[in-house]
Amino acid sequence: MGHYITVATxxxxxxxxxxxxxRxxxxxxxxIAKEKGATLRVGPELEITGYGCLDHFLExxxxxHSWEMYASIINNxxxxxxxxxxxxxILHKNVRYNCRIISYNGKILLIRPKLWLANDGNYREMRFFTPWQRPRYVESYTLPRIIQKITGQVSVDFGDAVISTLDTVIGAETCEELFTPNSPHIGMSLDGVEIITNSSGSHHELRKLDTRLNLIKEATTKCGGIYLYSNQKGCDGDRLYYDGCSLIVVNGQVVAQGSQFSLDDVEVLTATVDLEDVRSYRAQISYGLQSTTTPVYQRVHVPIELSPHSLTFDFRAVPSKPKDIFYHTPEEEIALGPACWLWDYVRRCNGAGFFLPLSGGIDSCATAxxxxxxxxxxxRAAANNNEQVIKDARRMANVQDETWKPIDPVDFASKIFHTSYMGTKNSSAATRSRAKKLSEKIGSYHVDLNMDSLVEAVVSVFEVATGKRPIFKIFGGSQTENLALQNIQARLRMVLAYLFAQLLPWVRGRHTGGLLVLGSANVDECLRGYLTKYDCSSADINPIGGISKTDLKKFIGYARDEFKLPVLQEFLDATPTAELEPITETYIQSDEADMGMTYEELSVFGRLRKVSKCGPYSMFLKLYHDWTxxxxxxxxxxxxxxxxxxxxINRHKQTVxxxxxxxxxYSPDDNRFDLRPFLINPRFTCASKKIDEIVEQYENGITENIQELTID
Known part of the structure; x- marks a missing residue:
């Protein structure tokens, strides 16, 4: 006889x-979960406060406020x-914990603190919370008076326990615990826990989702069980985008998968599962033998049934069928993740839209x-009658007509997206033309201008003040003069960008709201420092600052076909150039020539430096085997x-x-993700000497071999 339960994450x-x-x-x-017949609902990690509060967790x-919101939830x-x-x-004995609260009918059953905290990469949970390092230990927690009045409870169990209903046993683990070698779900499964919940705040990275989903599947493949994974989505107010993709897995098979990128603020995933499938799956010798020696979890008993029709056959219950996991391609991830992040950011800061310096190159093209x-x-969301999206779009576009919907993306862009080509005498007709064509196709309000007079004015001020006038290297100037003349163009573009971002809405008849300035420096240029400090890469937010040039080119190829924008092919065919030096018959500035390395090489260097944690010497050794x-x-x-x-020498640029x-x-963002000093000896003398020794040994060996061959 089936024991069917409808669960929701x-x-x-x-x-x-x-x-x-x-709340x-x-x-x-x-x-929504109740409307779908669910008797268990799981939400994301720290869902009442939002996951990304950072140092606000110390307040x-x-x-x-968290308890006030929780009180209003269980009192509803x-x-x-x-x-x-x-x-x-939750504060317990003056110690801060990241917790789950399990409740039923306005009564708190258990407060379960997080055992293992995420504390690397983008995460600093140990800065705010203390891990509960007492496995399977439970003590009493005195509830705040605001909760006591609602629940009638003075205290509840606090610690690592599980919930035992009349028909099953439920345990909880939180985000990082899934990724640890000895995950809690292993011990819980061996102790008879049949349903395991995981509440997460997991962010998007290109090509990362399979790692997470494979671990979720593996959690019940060996031990059996039902696994409910819940994840936050949206920007949460910072650099990360939490990419949802909630999951329900039974015995290692996915029966429900949520969207990874969506503008819906609330997405509820349900599945009807059979507890008998878990019990049959676990009817194996190895499971039985190991379960007899596993430590026991304290059970919090609650006299309720999650499968209300377990005593009779329910003809209405239809078990959810297994399905294949869906993955987006990296190009789709670039199209969707940063787009959702931009939407969250602009609507929540009450912006009137975006301003982008559109140079005619790959990076600003990708941003556009x-x-x-x-x-x-x-x-698409408006066509599906997403009322929150429609409301936000009307406010952003300054449309007073209550019947208007943003169902035409080009029309919507014409109201909220502004671009500008800021040319100089060093700019080419080709980049100007590409920028204009792209703006017309996507609908941005475009301004085409020349800023030579502005550059000339600044250089003239310097000449009057010092009596010297710098000239480009190609005309006989020094490298110092050449670099200064390039930088002043780039920095003036930043000044103009903010001027236009503030005043373009006013020019168009809008007297409130400003535009967010978008940056367009890719992760490789940021890593190499191939950008001017406080130039037009300095902006409010940058949707491509964590994406490599190689991936951006692939994305442009995808966007060309998917969005039906053939003009993007012109951007792919063009040689990347900053266009900050004069163009002559014999010279055109090239990014890769300026940098002294290709973008593909930069990606390799970046991954070895950050992900593989290589210094110069170990990087050389790895590349010796890969590149020879x-x-x-x-x-x-x-x-x-x-x-x-x-x-x-450019590390200081990464601080801003x-x-x-x-x-x-391999993002070099040192504000949180890449904590390295910004004043470093650029010669790395110790490592350089060791590298030179290896090179000399190799070359001497080649010489000796040649001499031996000659003698023979």
């Missing part, structure tokens, strides 16, 4: 410190009749294409030394990088 677009908004989205998810006010009649797993931070993708997502015989050891050593030299969408593990 959800992805919520929570926002750090938006207590009431977060309302939680309530909406509970309502006591946050804990007060619509939250009755369903087992709830809700996340919030991502905004175009955002407009397409908005139009195509390159000689001396050529490899020169490239490695050059990379680390420019990385070191525009906040960027985090998409790559």
């Amino acid at each position: 959800c992805s919520l677009n929570q926002w750090a410190l938006d207590f009431e908004g977060n 309302d989205r939680i309530l909406e998810s509970i309502k 006591n006010d946050l804990y007060l 009649k619509e939250t009755q009749g369903i087992l709830l797993d809700i996340g919030l931070p 294409s991502i905004v175009h993708s955002m407009c397409i997502l908005v139009s 015989p195509g390159l000689t050891p001396r050529q490899i050593s020169e490239k490695v030394k050059k990379f680390f030299f420019f990385y070191a 990088l525009t906040p960027s969408y985090h998409a790559e593990q």
Whole structure:
């Protein structure tokens, strides 16, 4: 006889410190779960506060407001009749914990603190919370008076326990615990826990999703069981985009998968599962033998049934069937992730849209294409009558007509997206033409201007003040003069960008709201420092700052076909150039020639430096095996030394990088992700000597071999 249970997990677009908004989205998810017949609902990690509160977690006010919101949730009649797993931070004995609260019908059953905290990469949970390092230990927690009045409870169990209903046993683990070698779900499964929940705040990185989903599947493949994974989605107010993709897995098989990128603030995923499938799956000798020796979890007993029709056959219950996991391609991830992030950012800061310096190159072209993708997502959501999206779009576009919907992405872009080609005498007709064509196709309000008079005015001020006038290197000037003349053009573009961002809405008849300035420096240029400090890469936010040039080119090829924008092929065919030096019959500035390395090489250097944690010496050794015989050891050593030299002397630029969408593990953003000093000896003398020794040994060996061959 089947023991059918309908369970629900959800992805919520929570926002750090938006207590009431977060509460309302939680309530909406509970309502939807109940409408779908679910008797268990699981939400994301720290869903009441939002996951990304960072140092706000150190403020006591946050804990007060969290309890106030929780009180209003369990006191709401619509939250009755369903087992709830809700996340919030809790102070216990003056120690801060990241917790789950399990409740039913307005009564708290258990507070379960997180055992293992995420504390690397983008995460600093140990800065805010303490891990509960007492496995299977439970003690008493005195509830705040505001909760006591509602539940009639003075204290509840606090610790690592599980919930035992009349028909099953439920355990909880939180985000990082899934990724640990000895995950809690192993011990819980061996102790008879049949349903395991995981509430997460996991962010998007290109090509990362399979790692997460494989671990979720593996959690029940060996031990059997039902696994409910809930994840936050949305920007949450910072560089990360939490990419949802909630999951329900039974015995290693996926029965329900949520969307990874969506403009829906609330997404509830349900599945009907059979407890008998778990019990049959576990009827194996190895499981039985190991389960007899596993430590026992304390059970919190609650006299309720999650499978209300378990005593009779329910003809209405239809078990959910297994399905294949869906993955987006990296090009689709670039089109969707940053677009959703941009939408969250602009609507929540009450912006009137975006301003982008459109240079006619790949990077600004990719940024414009991502905004175009955002407009397409908005139009699709509006066509599906997403009221929140429609409301936000009307406000952003300054449309007073209550019947208007942003169902045409080009029309919507014409109202909220502004671009400008800021040319000089060093600019080419080709880049100007490409920028104009692209703006016409995607619908941006475009301004085409020349800024030579502005550049001349600044240089003239310097000449009057010093009596000297710098000239470009190609005309006989020094490298110092050449660099200064390039930088002043780039920095003036930044000044103009902010001027236009503030005043273009006014020019168009709007007297409130400004535009967010978008940056367009890719992750490789940021890593190498191939940008001017405080130039037009300095902006409010940058959707491509964590994406490599190689991936951006692939994305442009995808966007060309998917968005039907043939003009993008012109950007792919063009040679990347900053156009900051004069163009002559014999010279055209090239990015890769200026940098002394290719973008593909930069990606390799970046991953070895950050992901593989290589210094110059270990990087050289790895590349020696990867790049020979195509390159000689001396050529490899020169490239490695050059990379680390420019990385070191430009490290200071990374301290002021525009906040960027985090998409790559080798991002050099040192505000949180890449904590390295910005004053480094660029020669790396110790490592360089060891590299030189290897090169000399190799070359001496080659010489000796040649001499031996000659003698023979």
